[in-house]
Amino acid sequence: MNYLIQQASILGGEPVDVLIADGKIAQLGSIAAAGDAQVIDARNLVLLPGLVDTHTHLREPGREDAETVETGSQAAARGGYTAVHAMANSTPVADTAGVVEQVYELGRKAGWVDVRPVGAVTVGLAGKQLSEIGAMADSRAQVKMFSDDGICVWDPLLMRRALEYVKAFDGVIAQHAQEPRLTEGAQMNEGEVSAILGMPGWPAVAEESIIARDVLLAEHVGARLHVCHVSTAGSVEIIRWAKARGIQVTAEVTPHHLLLTDEKVRTYDPVFKVNPPLRREEDVMALRAGVADGTIDVIGTDHAPHPSEAKDCEWGAAAMGMTGLETALSIVQHTLVDTGLMGWAGVARITSQVPAQIGRVADQGRPIAIGEPANLVLVDPAARWIVDPAAMATKGRNSPFAGMELPGSVRATFFHGHATVLDGQLATPRTANA
Amino acid sequence: MNENSVPDAARTVLTGDDIERVLTRVAFEIIEANKGTDDLVLLGIPSRGFPLAQRLAARIAATAPGNLDPASLVGQLDITMYRDDLRHSTTRTPSPTRLPAGGIEGKVVVLVDDVLYSGRTIRAALDALADWGRPRIVRLAVLVDRGHRELPIRADHVGKNLPTAKSEKVRVHLAEIDGKNEVVIEGAA
Amino acid sequence: MKHLLSTADLTREEAIAILDIAEEMRESSTRAIKKLPALRGRTVVNLFFEDSTRTRISFEAAAKRLSADVINFSAKGSSVSKGESLKDTAQTLLAIGADAVVIRHPDSGAPARLAATDWIGLPIVNAGDGTHEHPTQALLDAFTLRRQVALRDGTSPAGRGLDGLKVAIVGDILHSRVARSNLWLLNTLGAEVTMVAPPTLLPFGAGSWPCAISYDLDAVIASGVDALMMLRVQGERMNAAYFPNPREYSRYWGLDDARLAQLDASGAETLIMHPGPMNRGLEISSAAADSPRSTVLDQVTNGVAVRMASLYMLLSGDLI
Numbered sequence: 010m011n012y013l014i015q016q017a018s019i020l021g022g023e024p025v026d027v028l029i030a031d032g033k034i035a036q037l038g039s040i041a042a043a044g045d046a047q048v049i050d051a052r053n054l055v056l057l058p059g060l061v062d063t064h065t066h067l068r069e070p071g072r073e074d075a076e077t078v079e080t081g082s083q084a085a086a087r088g089g090y091t092a093v094h095a096m097a098n099s100t101p102v103a104d105t106a107g108v109v110e111q112v113y114e115l116g117r118k119a120g121w122v123d124v125r126p127v128g129a130v131t132v133g134l135a136g137k138q139l140s141e142i143g144a145m146a147d148s149r150a151q152v153k154m155f156s157d158d159g160i161c162v163w164d165p166l167l168m169r170r171a172l173e174y175v176k177a178f179d180g181v182i183a184q185h186a187q188e189p190r191l192t193e194g195a196q197m198n199e200g201e202v203s204a205i206l207g208m209p210g211w212p213a214v215a216e217e218s219i220i221a222r223d224v225l226l227a228e229h230v231g232a233r234l235h236v237c238h239v240s241t242a243g244s245v246e247i248i249r250w251a252k253a254r255g256i257q258v259t260a261e262v263t264p265h266h267l268l269l270t271d272e273k274v275r276t277y278d279p280v281f282k283v284n285p286p287l288r289r290e291e292d293v294m295a296l297r298a299g300v301a302d303g304t305i306d307v308i309g310t311d312h313a314p315h316p317s318e319a320k321d322c323e324w325g326a327a328a329m330g331m332t333g334l335e336t337a338l339s340i341v342q343h344t345l346v347d348t349g350l351m352g353w354a355g356v357a358r359i360t361s362q363v364p365a366q367i368g369r370v371a372d373q374g375r376p377i378a379i380g381e382p383a384n385l386v387l388v389d390p391a392a393r394w395i396v397d398p399a400a401m402a403t404k405g406r407n408s409p410f411a412g413m414e415l416p417g418s419v420r421a422t423f424f425h426g427h428a429t430v431l432d433g434q435l436a437t438p439r440t441a442n443a
Numbered sequence: 444m445n446e447n448s449v450p451d452a453a454r455t456v457l458t459g460d461d462i463e464r465v466l467t468r469v470a471f472e473i474i475e476a477n478k479g480t481d482d483l484v485l486l487g488i489p490s491r492g493f494p495l496a497q498r499l500a501a502r503i504a505a506t507a508p509g510n511l512d513p514a515s516l517v518g519q520l521d522i523t524m525y526r527d528d529l530r531h532s533t534t535r536t537p538s539p540t541r542l543p544a545g546g547i548e549g550k551v552v553v554l555v556d557d558v559l560y561s562g563r564t565i566r567a568a569l570d571a572l573a574d575w576g577r578p579r580i581v582r583l584a585v586l587v588d589r590g591h592r593e594l595p596i597r598a599d600h601v602g603k604n605l606p607t608a609k610s611e612k613v614r615v616h617l618a619e620i621d622g623k624n625e626v627v628i629e630g631a632a
Numbered sequence: 633m634k635h636l637l638s639t640a641d642l643t644r645e646e647a648i649a650i651l652d653i654a655e656e657m658r659e660s661s662t663r664a665i666k667k668l669p670a671l672r673g674r675t676v677v678n679l680f681f682e683d684s685t686r687t688r689i690s691f692e693a694a695a696k697r698l699s700a701d702v703i704n705f706s707a708k709g710s711s712v713s714k715g716e717s718l719k720d721t722a723q724t725l726l727a728i729g730a731d732a733v734v735i736r737h738p739d740s741g742a743p744a745r746l747a748a749t750d751w752i753g754l755p756i757v758n759a760g761d762g763t764h765e766h767p768t769q770a771l772l773d774a775f776t777l778r779r780q781v782a783l784r785d786g787t788s789p790a791g792r793g794l795d796g797l798k799v800a801i802v803g804d805i806l807h808s809r810v811a812r813s814n815l816w817l818l819n820t821l822g823a824e825v826t827m828v829a830p831p832t833l834l835p836f837g838a839g840s841w842p843c844a845i846s847y848d849l850d851a852v853i854a855s856g857v858d859a860l861m862m863l864r865v866q867g868e869r870m871n872a873a874y875f876p877n878p879r880e881y882s883r884y885w886g887l888d889d890a891r892l893a894q895l896d897a898s899g900a901e902t903l904i905m906h907p908g909p910m911n912r913g914l915e916i917s918s919a920a921a922d923s924p925r926s927t928v929l930d931q932v933t934n935g936v937a938v939r940m941a942s943l944y945m946l947l948s949g950d951l952i
């Protein structure tokens with residue numbers, strides 16, 4: 010099926026027509042003849058390159074009760090994504106070519122987005138021994154991003170070796186920055202709210218000290234470092250300093266850290282329990298400023314679905330994590346676009362172009378130009394919708410935005426020219442080898 | 444309700460002078476029934492039963508030979524914890540129970556309350572009393588009996604029998620609590 | 633009052649009402665027949681996910697004095713320790729026919745969570761949650777303090793707050809649910825609070841609390857306080873680098889014989905309070921614990937009265 014998108018505002022610019030044919034952008038401009046193409050009225054809609062998530066937990070293999078590659082990919086498509094990086098903390102851990110190829114194949118068969126497996130840095134995420142990084146890089150899954158996410162690569166020597174070693178494969182280490190000793194038993198941000206709630210605190214310095222160490226290590230060995238889910242004002246400062254020094258560091262922020270604060274924990278509702286924890290208002294503002302000035306490069310959802318029993322309990326017993334794929338673009342619009350911090354071109358940069366570059370994802374995050382792969386998303390920025398986790402494609406019901414009214418809705422998603430979402434609803438997957 | 448407006452058909456049924464007269468009569472009835480003041484204890488039920496009991500005690504003590512201290516006759520019996528409507532009504536803060544120095548064991552206890560209505564308050568008072576001791580006789584004196592009993596309880600000494608409709612409200616005002624003395628009926632048709 | 637979760641939820645009027653009702657409850661416990669029929673036919677469940685015999689028997693005595701039936705559910709060694717959730721446990725209690733739940737839980741916020749969800753629709757009393765709050769302990773401390781000061785001044789405690797009183801809370805503030813509950817309640821009742829602790833045992837973020845903070849116990853004692861609330865220092869803190877060793881802790885932050893002598897010499901009327909159980913020789917010396925200033929046993933007695941008042945308020949209608 011070919012599509013003629015009429016009067017779309019590319020990256021928020023003047024309306025133009027876009028013809029999608031044979032998986033590519035075939036024509037741009039004023040296009041009269043539709044031929045056999047399905048016409049899509051895109052007046053007042055914004056056309057962006059398909060979103061690329063640097064940080065997704067698809068849970069398969071091992072926790073198919075929480076999410077599968079298929080349901081997670083569907084959620085991604087609904088959120089406007091055409092590629093996701095599937096984190097390695099599955100069961101078994103994605104620390105061998107076999108596991109990453111399995112996840113890659115599941116993604117390919119599902120056909121909703123490009124599923125790019127992330128390989129574990131260390132065997133079993135145990136932080137002792139490097140996993141087979143080369144084998145994973147050379148596998149069909151073409152792994153470029155390596156992360157023990159969920160756990161910090163704490164051992165400074167091991168981290169140094171990992172940063173050095175991935176250089177041979179043009180890889181990047183994505184660090185979950187959390188000093189383990191400073192966060193033993195930690196339940197929420199350490200601050201005024203934790204003092205009142207009597208919850209073991211998670212100090213900002215536990216994140217910042219690891220980031221400071223890692224940027225210095227990356228500088229020393231001349232390697233690429235990606236910092237997952239930056240959550241504090243201090244972290245933004247350190248990364249800003251590191252970039253000014255020319256260190257090859259990229260940084261990611263989650264949608265929820267751009268909006269929510271630790272005040273939410275006063276409800277004791279574990280839907281707000283997440284790692285890293287929700288921080289203060291000052292941190293939220295510093296993160297937004299960091300995205301606006303380019304210190305923070307990308308939005309990563311840290312989409313972390315959980316079965317309901319993992320959240321329908323007391324705070325201490327609850328699992329950490331929030332869903333995010335289907336709300337990310339709305340939160341980005343709400344916190345960055347509607348606040349005047351950036352335009353849609355900026356959104357394309359932080360949600361698509363740079364994420365694809367960090368993960369070395371071919372055919373993603375490309376310019377909207379003739380001949381480019383048609384990985385695209387149409388957004389209605391004027392829409393308003395109320396978040397209902399039960400209506401989502403993800404199996405996870407743990408959205409911290411439940412009940413909130415958010416701006417912006419995904420009207421259509423094109424994955425290599427195939428409409429995975431049409432009229433705001435899931436359409437059909439792209440058949441493998443299509 | 445506007446402060447200046449008079450409640451619908453609010454009607455005074457006892458003036459301050461009426462109350463004084465009625466209490467004097469009841470005091471004499473109590474003495475007569477008891478054949479004197481020996482062993483007599485008056486226990487008021489909070490909040491308005493207590494000042495009534497004090498007033499009765501003053502009258503009774505005055506009739507006794509010698510210098511009988513009215514305070515030795517009178518006490519207060521709190522019944523809050525014995526009510527059968529705790530679950531349904533608003534939380535009541537209990538009042539202290541104060542018994543005269545001689546206690547109630549083997550005494551003739553006259554329970555004193557302002558209005559006798561369903562009888563449930565008196566039922567609670569009898570239960571409360573039992574937890575404090577075993578009087579020889581228990582009697583009941585009320586300023587007003589408005590009828591509509593829900594339990595087999597009756598007063599031994601009644602200041603005024605007042606036929607009422609259930610929709611009406613009987614309000615007793617006593618100077619010790621309300622700054623004035625009168626009994627009114629509100630809400631009469 | 634629907635639940636008793638945190639003293640921060642109590643208005644001054646509510647707090648004073650509980651203390652006033654507790655006065656009457658305490659009076660009733662001096663009678664030959666201590667039992668009151670107020671909660672006859674109601675069932676109170678003591679749901680304890682953490683061992684605390686003292687708190688449990690105090691709540692049990694309170695419920696029984698009000699004629700309620702009491703079911704003690706100790707989650708240790710039960711299905712709960714085998715992975716049954718708080719939700720399932722709570723719903724089991726509902727099915728058994730509970731009318732109110734008194735809960736002790738190692739996680740901060742577990743009682744609030746129970747109250748906020750639709751798991752059960754019963755009144756919840758927080759009997760201590762993690763390092764969050766222990767509201768009935770704070771109420772009994774305030775009750776004890778109010779009563780002692782009234783006794784000292786020859787007045788009636790009824791209807792009064794704690795206005796103008798100076799209270800120092802000393803010790804492991806970081807891990808103390810008693811300290812937090814006392815802070816909010818003492819503030820609500822008009823007292824001035826000073827927290828005294830080594831910096832390692834003060835929460836990061838306590839700077840915004842409505843109290844003074846000091847590291848110097850001697851200076852606080854010398855400044856004159858109406859009560860010293862000594863907090864228990866738990867054994868497991870010793871090995872976690874909060875302070876070098878017990879001797880150094882008691883030298884700087886313990887109420888030892890020298891500080892007791894200093895109080896006596898100054899002629900101060902300072903009361904010595906402790907929620908128990910005490911570590912004699914660590915945060916409090918035996919002489920201090922047993923001195924005439926000590927209200928330790930009085931606190932235990934008053935605990936039953938305050939818990940009776942709390943249960944009574946929760947299981948009868950709204951306060952007028």
Ligand SMILES: [Zn+2]
Nearest residue numbers: 158159185237
């Ligand atoms: Zn992470």
